Amino acid sequence: MTHIMEIDGIEVTFSEGETILEIAQRHQKEIPTLCYDPRLEPFGGCRLCIVELEGARNPVTSCTTKATAGMVVRTTTDTIEAYRKTLLEMVVSENREVDVSPLRGYASGELADLRDKYSTNGTSITGATSGTSKTDDDNPFILRDYELCISCYRCVRVCAEQEGDHAINIMNRGFHTQITTEFNGLLKDSACTFCGQCIQTCPTGALGDKKALRAADEVVDTIPDKTRTICPYCGVGCSVDILTKDDKIVGIHPAMDGPANQGALCVKGQFAYDFVQHPDRLKTPLIRGTDGELHEATWDEALNKAADGFRKVNAEHGRHSIYGIASGRAPSEAAYLMQKFIRAGFGTNYIDNCSRA
């Protein structure tokens, strides 16, 4: 059932259960948010998404307020913008730094972007800061730089709601608020599975991808190139973006719109990509020599030897002496041509793939 409401003087339709923020975003209204992740339950913590609602005494948070028929909402008045700027100044004033490497995580530039949009540097407010970075956590994947934490709890919520692991939670209150594991220990000793979802939803880079930061050696201030592909591990088929800098893979971002994963990944998909550019990779063809060892060869030498071997075995033992095993890891073009090689080439069905083991 659809209803009608008014946003910034325009009548819009919506369905039961939609929030003001969702409807406004659908109509290209730019409402700032920091604690909002569309995959998570509305939280209303950062208050940046406040809007004026006719008849309400105070502004309301649009992420938590469900629309009702006949509502009249203004998203960008001078008063609202002034509130937002003050809120942002308070947030910015608390953090050691706001400009972080885009390699820290998918959303790590959100706070800096809003600071720029609202032209605030946080210097009008001085005082206490919050968050203590967890420098003793020597895990190789997740940087826990809580001095940049703004207590939006996106990490805690993504861990609980999306990943279902409940590995991290909130300790203390106010300026002493701290994201922590049970008994304030290392992630390794908690329920954390190192899926990296917390890194990717963090809007300030308080949680960062240590591996990407290492891979880049130094600060990469420009956004790396992204190539959309599918994770190379299990059969779920999660969509990822490979981050590259000068032909080097520097990290992985989950694709928030990936049809199979909607932004989720596991430790392998998130962090186990660097086998690709490992020094152990085969770089040239190899041929077994008369000394019994494998030696480097040109493509022509190796392909001729490969073909000659099949020709010889075919001549000596017949076409049923040749067998093909296709990969469950290479793309379908490889599997298709493997079976075509056997069927169109030798006229047999002596072909299989690795699914029986």
Next chain:
Amino acid sequence: MSNPLVDMQKPDVIFCIGTNMTECHPVAATGLKKAIARGAKLIVADPRRIGLAEMSHLYLPLRVGSDTALLLGMAHVIAREGLIDEDFIENRTTGFDEFFEHISQWTPEWAETITGVPAKDIETAAIWYGSTNKGAIYYTLGITEHICGVENVQSLCNIALMTGNVGREGTGINPMRGQNNIQGAGDSGALPNNYPGFQSVTDPKHQTKFKAEYGREIDLEKGITKVTALELCGESIHAMLIDGENTLLSDPDREHCEHALRALDHLVVVDIFLTETAKLADVVLPATAWGETDGVCTNTERRVQRVRAAVPPPGVAKPDWWIICQIAQRLRFEGFDYHEPKPIFNELCRVSPIYAGLDWDRIEKGEYQWPVPHKGHPGTPMLHEEEFVNGRGIFSNVHYRDPAETISDEFPVWLTTGRRLESYHTRTQTGRAQGIDYLLPEESLEINPADLERWELTDGEWCKMSSARGSINIKVKATNRSPRGTVFASFSFADVPVNLLTGSGYDPVTHTAELKVCPVRLEPL
């Protein structure tokens, strides 16, 4: 999977059997966690107290290899309690009367004697699954890697058919595929019994089609499976082309496998690393890896998705398709004149009815799940909605069989194998990823703490584990994840080659190895 991945949030009763999903398909498992948070009930049947078991509302710790008995017992209870879906059985299935007769003898009390699961828990599981309109089954290799893998799957189909838990949202029989393109490899026809698109090689219609397509006579009978081919190496099989598989570590009975590959006159291996298998080859051809290759993969929910190159390959490595074409052209085979992957995929679509509505450009965003029978068809997220591929769902009057080898005085412990969250297969990839060692530095044998004394073992010390095929040394780790009398190890680490021990038997139909059951003996070192 019969149902799409998004469906995993929707069942009211979830039955997971033989799947360690939180470790092997972690992102899929997040869907189940959401369903549970919503109030769904989770039943987990697994010999080991895995992560899913910890989350479950009912845990059925069955003895390894006893799945068919458990499922027969559940079918008995579903029938006895009148929880069958009569309309569904009447309209969509065949053979129920005989099946009804068949299961009357397989009581939960009988199943308890085989599985070790209390009869009352089998009853509860059956009643939960039988009473819901949204019951979904998820399974993995814990069901199929047995000599009775086919009976196990048929048993799952039986309980789904009798309760009508098929073809609707939040239901279905859902196998989780283990490799990024293992579904695509089968779709593409890399099977001894099927042409591309699962068109049987013994069907005259398909024979005629591919004879015309490939311009030559092709055998009218099925080929042999990889398992049979490895057995025949040196006898009637003399040359192999292996693309991207570390056969030596991933397959059972490593010694037999190594012996087989060494007996070949000619072995060509295409891979990205010099794997244990590649080291045996006469010719090793360097392939481009993930991130360097453009192509198409199909996931476990039959979703056809593009993979894309982001970086150039090392040295002179080339895509697999290019390598195969080059060998084929040198053998003067017709039809290998491709210069890019796009026309290869489009040819696969043209010859495969399940891909007929697809082409390279159409799958840009990955929104199609096969079958896509014609252009303009939206794809098929859910199978079996109106009817089954073969018409009616068939009840199978299965019988329980013991594993190929059972425990004895000589080999008194059950070994079962699998994967772990942080490592993948034979670690050619994860073993070369920085940081993974921090979480999983080495393999260890998971054994129940109460069993340590019995076998004179010490937690953290090494032991010798032997089967009828060989022995390996492995470090002992005491954990309640393993039940008494059953131990677990992954096959991922080359220095602890667990597949030296496995290989007791194969499913006679699928030739899938019984990697999940292997009687062993444990001794201190």
